[in-house]
Amino acid sequence: MTSSRPSVLVRGSINIDxxxxxxxxxxxxxxxxxxxxxxxxxxxxxxxxxxxACAGADVLLxxxxxxxxxxxxxxxxxxxxxxxxxxxxxxxxxVLAEGVSTxxxxxxxxxxxxxxxxxxxxxxxxxxxxxxPLIPDNITHLLLANEIPLDxxxxxxxxxxxxxxxxxxxxxxxxxxxxLRAFPFDQLEWLIVNQGEMSTIYDSLVGKTDSISDSEDxxxxxxxxxxxxxxxxxxxxxxxxxxxxxGVIYVRSISTTSSGTDTENVESGHLPAxxxxxxxxxxxxxxxxxxxxxxxxxxRLAKNNSERKAEVxxxxxxxxxxxxxxxxSMCVEKEGAQDSYHPISAVEERKK
Ligand code: ADP
Numbered sequence: 001m002t003s004s005r006p007s008v009l010v011r012g013s014i015n016i017d018x019x020x021x022x023x024x025x026x027x028x029x030x031x032x033x034x035x036x037x038x039x040x041x042x043x044x045x046x047x048x049x050x051x052x053a054c055a056g057a058d059v060l061l062x063x064x065x066x067x068x069x070x071x072x073x074x075x076x077x078x079x080x081x082x083x084x085x086x087x088x089x090x091x092x093x094x095v096l097a098e099g100v101s102t103x104x105x106x107x108x109x110x111x112x113x114x115x116x117x118x119x120x121x122x123x124x125x126x127x128x129x130x131x132x133p134l135i136p137d138n139i140t141h142l143l144l145a146n147e148i149p150l151d152x153x154x155x156x157x158x159x160x161x162x163x164x165x166x167x168x169x170x171x172x173x174x175x176x177x178x179x180l181r182a183f184p185f186d187q188l189e190w191l192i193v194n195q196g197e198m199s200t201i202y203d204s205l206v207g208k209t210d211s212i213s214d215s216e217d218x219x220x221x222x223x224x225x226x227x228x229x230x231x232x233x234x235x236x237x238x239x240x241x242x243x244x245x246x247g248v249i250y251v252r253s254i255s256t257t258s259s260g261t262d263t264e265n266v267e268s269g270h271l272p273a274x275x276x277x278x279x280x281x282x283x284x285x286x287x288x289x290x291x292x293x294x295x296x297x298x299x300r301l302a303k304n305n306s307e308r309k310a311e312v313x314x315x316x317x318x319x320x321x322x323x324x325x326x327x328x329s330m331c332v333e334k335e336g337a338q339d340s341y342h343p344i345s346a347v348e349e350r351k352k
Contacts, residue, residue: 005138006058006090007299009165010292011156012045013124013147014063014094015103016074017337025110034108040336043103043124044145044172046078047285047337051292052143053087055327056344057299059292060090060136062156063148064123067098071123074102084343087296093134097123103147124148133159140302141295144169145288150179161187164309166298170291171197177204185233192240192291198222198229206232219249219270226251227268235264240321242290244283247273247325255311267314271321274329277350285337286328293324293347326351 020034041050045063052059061078065071079091101122108116124147133156135142142160144153144167153169160167168190174197175183181204185191193201195217202209206228217225226239230251238252251268297320301312312320327347334340 006060007138007303008052008057008059008141008143008295009062009135009139010045010049010052010059010143011062011148011152012048012145013043013103014046014065014074015043015105017042017105017107019107019109022108023111025108025114025116041074041077041338042105044147044288047288048143048145048292049089050338051289051341052296053082053089054085054341054343055293055296056085056087057296058087058090060093062093064095064097064126064128066100066102066123067096071096071102082343084345095128097126100126135159135163135165139165141166141168141299143291143295146171146173146175154184157184157187166309168192168291168295170287174200180204185237188237190240191237194242194287195222198225198241202229205229219243219246223249223251223268223270230266235266242287245273247271248321250321271318271325274325276329276333278333280332282335282340283332285340286331288337289328289331289341290324293327294320297323323347323351
């Protein structure tokens with residue numbers, strides 16, 4: 001049984017994604033009719049928190065929604081019971097921001113598959129009544145993305161690091177080259193990126209890549225680049241790079257003890273994507289699914305160990321990654337982001 005005290009904290013965005021189905025994307029000066037409107041819960045913070053909860057861990061979601069009925073309903077839905085999982089989202093730190101709208105993504109989906117999106121930060125970017133990071137003692141893992149003001153991300157990163165929680169960050173939307181160069185990577189334990197994000201960071205911090213393209217490099221080439229980036233980050237930040245249909249590569253720091261002396265070492269590898277049992281429907285939110293499932297798996301290992309930051313064996317680590325890959329393959333077979341996340345019982349069944 002998981003305890004009701006959450007082990008994972010997500011500080012991030014909460015959105016309502018509004019999908020308008022249109023024949024063609026609206027042009028300047030034009031008024032068009034939409035055939036339908038579908039509203040789904042989204043925002044990287046909410047997506048990641050849902051993925052953590054589906055993967056069986058309790059998660060404290062620290063974010064904000066509007067103080068109106070719409071915002072209250074979003075908060076209620078996020079904290080709903082998830083059948084087939086012992087995990088849940090705890091909403092005590094979801095602020096109801098009075099006089100402000102819940103964050104929105106207004107998406108036009110055209111018949112030819114083209115889309116265009118307007119983002120309203122709303123409550124996500126509104127100044128918080130109390131901006132001081134709150135990291136409860138039982139939190140072992142913090143998840144961050146970049147859809148909230150960067151100064152908030154940085155203050156949570158610092159606070160969690162100083163409390164010995166494991167920090168995990170996905171820089172999406174991507175930071176500017178200047179912000180990347182100033183980023184306190186010494187406080188970051190896990191950088192999780194997709195292939196496009198990986199090459200942008202590489203270009204900004206290491207130098208121009210000789211990649212074929214953002215998405216066509218072989219896993220071996222991405223590992224080579226990730227190792228160079230890892231060195232550039234003073235061998236302190238481990239890296240996971242998801243490769244869509246090619247799975248994931250990792251570069252992680254491990255410490256080995258020999259004759260009583262600890263030595264920091266690096267381990268790297270590639271795991272292919274899990275087999276799909278159905279055609280791909282929609283890859284939206286797959287990266288967030290990966291992040292949340294990873295944090296839940298690592299938090300479970302930390303909980304089973306008396307030492308908060310005990311070394312994770314290669315076997316345990318690759319098992320966590322395999323669970324992430326199965327959860328993601330199930331996610332891309334279904335439409336939507338959070339709606340496509342499956343409870344851990346179903347993921348474990350598919351993993352057998
Ligand atoms: P993002 O959504 O951040 O762009 P990716 O596209 O790399 O991230 O996808 C994240 C994960 O989703 C991958 O590591 C993989 O497990 C799964 N995935 C994505 N696309 C596919 C695909 N075409 N086939 C199988 N799995 C996929």
